[in-house]
Amino acid sequence: MTSAEGRTRLLPKAARGLPAAFWWIWLSILVNWTGGFAGPVLALYLTLDRGYSAYQAGLVVSMIGLGAILGTVCGGITADRFGRRTTLVLAHCWTAASMILVGWCESPVPLAGAALALGAGQTAARPAMQAALTDVVAVEDRQRAFALNYWALNLGVAMSGVLAGIMVTHGYLLVFLADAAATLLCAVIVMAKVRETRPVAGAGQAGPDTKDVPRTSGSVLRDRRFVLFVLTTLVFATVYQQVRTTLPVTMSQDGYAPSAYALLHGLNALLVVLLQIPLTMLVRSRSRAAALTAGGLLLGAGLGLTAFATGPLVLVFCVVVWTMGEMLQAPAGIAEVSDRAPERQRGRYQGFYGTAWSAAAFVAPAGAGWVLDHGGAATLWTTCAVGGLLSAVGYAFTAGSRHRLPHAVKADVRAGSDTPSPPLVPAPGDEAIERTRRS
Numbered sequence: 001m002t003s004a005e006g007r008t009r010l011l012p013k014a015a016r017g018l019p020a021a022f023w024w025i026w027l028s029i030l031v032n033w034t035g036g037f038a039g040p041v042l043a044l045y046l047t048l049d050r051g052y053s054a055y056q057a058g059l060v061v062s063m064i065g066l067g068a069i070l071g072t073v074c075g076g077i078t079a080d081r082f083g084r085r086t087t088l089v090l091a092h093c094w095t096a097a098s099m100i101l102v103g104w105c106e107s108p109v110p111l112a113g114a115a116l117a118l119g120a121g122q123t124a125a126r127p128a129m130q131a132a133l134t135d136v137v138a139v140e141d142r143q144r145a146f147a148l149n150y151w152a153l154n155l156g157v158a159m160s161g162v163l164a165g166i167m168v169t170h171g172y173l174l175v176f177l178a179d180a181a182a183t184l185l186c187a188v189i190v191m192a193k194v195r196e197t198r199p200v201a202g203a204g205q206a207g208p209d210t211k212d213v214p215r216t217s218g219s220v221l222r223d224r225r226f227v228l229f230v231l232t233t234l235v236f237a238t239v240y241q242q243v244r245t246t247l248p249v250t251m252s253q254d255g256y257a258p259s260a261y262a263l264l265h266g267l268n269a270l271l272v273v274l275l276q277i278p279l280t281m282l283v284r285s286r287s288r289a290a291a292l293t294a295g296g297l298l299l300g301a302g303l304g305l306t307a308f309a310t311g312p313l314v315l316v317f318c319v320v321v322w323t324m325g326e327m328l329q330a331p332a333g334i335a336e337v338s339d340r341a342p343e344r345q346r347g348r349y350q351g352f353y354g355t356a357w358s359a360a361a362f363v364a365p366a367g368a369g370w371v372l373d374h375g376g377a378a379t380l381w382t383t384c385a386v387g388g389l390l391s392a393v394g395y396a397f398t399a400g401s402r403h404r405l406p407h408a409v410k411a412d413v414r415a416g417s418d419t420p421s422p423p424l425v426p427a428p429g430d431e432a433i434e435r436t437r438r439s
Contacts, residue, residue, distance in 0.1 A: 015277075018145055021136040024193040025129060028186040029149055032092075032125075033156025035182020037164040037175045038099060045103075045172045056108065058365070063112045065362035067119025072358050075124030076351020079131050080344060085196045087128035087347070092187035095121030096180040103176025123358055127350035134338040134346050135197035142338050143288070147280035147331035154272040199343050219345065220352050225398055226340055230356050232394030233333060236296055237360035238367070239387040240326065242303060242380070243268070245365040250306070250377045251315075260312070264319050271323045279327050288339075289400035291332040293392045298325030300388015307381035325388070336399050 038045075046057035071091075079087040098121050101114035130146075137145045167175050221227060248261040283291050302322025309315045333353070341349035371380045 015148060018141060018148075019136050021194055021197065022133060022145060024189060025132060026149060026152055028088075028189045028194075029129070030152040030156050031182055031189065032186045033153045034159045034163075035179055035185070036156065036160045037167060037182075038102070038179040040161045040164045041168050041172065041175055044168075045175075049172050050106070050111075052108075060108075060112060060115045062362060062365075063115040064119035064122075065358060067116040067121075068123040068358035069119075069355055069362060071120035071123035072127060072351045072354035074120070074351075076127035076131070076347040076349070076354070078124070079128035079347030079351070080198070083196045083198045084128045084132035084135065084347070085190060085194055088125050088132070088190045088194075089187045091121050091125035091128065092183050092190070095125070096183040096187070099176050099180040099183065103173050119358075123354060126354055127347050130334055130338065130350040131341075131346035132194070132197045134341070134350075135199060139339060143291075143331050143335040144277075144280050144284060146334045146338075147276055150327075150330045151273060151276045154269050154276070158266070158269040158273065219342075220348050223340075226337075226349070226352075228394065229336070229340075229398040230353055232391050232398055233353065233356040234360055235387050235394065236299065236329060236391035237357045238364045239299055239303060239384045239391065240322075241360050241364035242368055242384055243322065246368040246372055246380060247306070249372065250380070253377065264315060267316065267319050268323050268326075271320065272327060275324075276327050276331075279324070280331055283328065287400050288332055288336050289396055291328045292336070292395035292399045295325045295327075295329030295332065296388050296390075296392030296395055298322060298328065298388075300325075300385045300392070303388065304381050304385025306384075307378045332399075 042061065043057055046052045046060055052060070075087060075091060078090075095118060098114055098118035102111065102118055105111040105114050133145060133149070134142065164175055167178060247264075248258070251261050251264075252258070299322045302318045302320075302325060305318045305321065306315070309318055334350070337349050337353045338346065368380060371383060
């Protein structure tokens, strides 16, 4: 047995058979989200340290959301045109510089500009990262690969909240500087360990299926079924945003202390860390459309039942239900985009998909606030249940193998063998980890 085979046998089955390039990017994701110290304390920083009103603080956060919309589009285009590695490094450096400015600016206008730049930098890295993983991971392994990434993201979020609480006792500036340093470390990891993965025209197995693929962003919009898929995701994401925005408000109105919401938020992260990988492996042989449809139904059901939550135990049950929907949708959605995208437009497709989440983060708080003020909590959660149902129906008709483009299956997938570290391969004779093609 070689040393590489020995290392592979030590890994959980869900983590085996993935190339080294994937693991370096995975590590950068873990570092990035573990070092996301500023997010949990941003509202407190703006209101307590800078003396902004809740409305002014909301405007600054909205600027981050507006920048996120711009960043996802520009990041996808840049990843396809200039390369995934270049885009990742530049986006991380841009984000680090913007983070320092957010912590340093005192007057509202420069702070709003820094917040806009921060949102753009943070999201510009995501389509590049997702396109790079699509380049190096085989089609049948993508859903579990993205599940591993989502697991790392949530583990990082859980740790960053605790660490931010410790650091904030030494001043808010330390929090922003530490966040910037962690982001720069991500750039160093990518620069040192990840080679460029963008497919070269005429290389590999691209052949005739990709030579005629348009290079303009407009060709993404001409993929009508994909546009409908993104609009469906916008509905799903808008419903999901209520977990972060209006759930704590309605809990406060019902007499719960802020610590109660913090516990539920922690339960959500814990469930993802414990169950994301087992759940993904459990549904790996199911159709992509089935996983996404179930995700929409569970999200809508979990939030809809919140209207009938008469005690803490019912709220806990609701969290478990909508978290299951979140865990089904997150890796399956990105994997669906990866499979559907033409080889030379993977960044653009991932960027366009990301705009659904960025737009939801921008518009959902205001929209939900209006519904809450004019219709009450019961109307809000009923609307979320309807939104979850609509997203489930949309996914049933826009996702799945019968809608996958021919070139998405035949496109070249680089093995990642040009990375500095040797790729991991499945251990011989381990039949349980044979790759299963998912429709």
